[in-house]
Amino acid sequence: MLRPSHRRPRTCRQRDPARATAAAAAALLQHNGGVPRRRRCPTTFPTSWADDHVQVSRLLCVGGDDGIDSAFGSAYLVAEWDYPDVGVVLLDTPSGGHDTVMLDYRRCGPTGEPAVVHVDEDRVPREVAPSFAAFVAALELVTAGEDEDQDDDG
Structure with missing residues (x-):
């Protein structure tokens, strides 16, 4: 994994200022990628992963x-x-691209300041937070068993 660098996010903003928010840039300055400890974000809609979160x-x-x-x-x-071409893919999900x-x-x-959206298999963006800072604040710890594929198909 890349080491944090103050130059990388600034360089990204210089290339395309619409593609990096202050909160996202701050997160990238501190972590520049990686696995967050809190990985579960509550939603008001069902997702292909769960009924109440992404x-x-x-x-x-x-x-x-x-x-x-x-x-x-x-x-x-x-x-x-x-x-959908609405902005920047910023986070991976356990589905591997779906x-x-x-x-x-x-x-x-x-x-x-862009909203944070979940794009599910139907490719419809649904807002999960009004900003990246609100998204980070809403993240919760993953409970036991949630790291496993939750499909009922086995």
């Missing part, structure tokens, strides 16, 4: 071979998985 598995980094700005980063994931968590710039434009 689970995340990894915060993507900036820079390097697997950063959000790399050849296999956010733009690639949007095209490869047919996610759903994701993104920053959504549709309402705020290129300089505002």
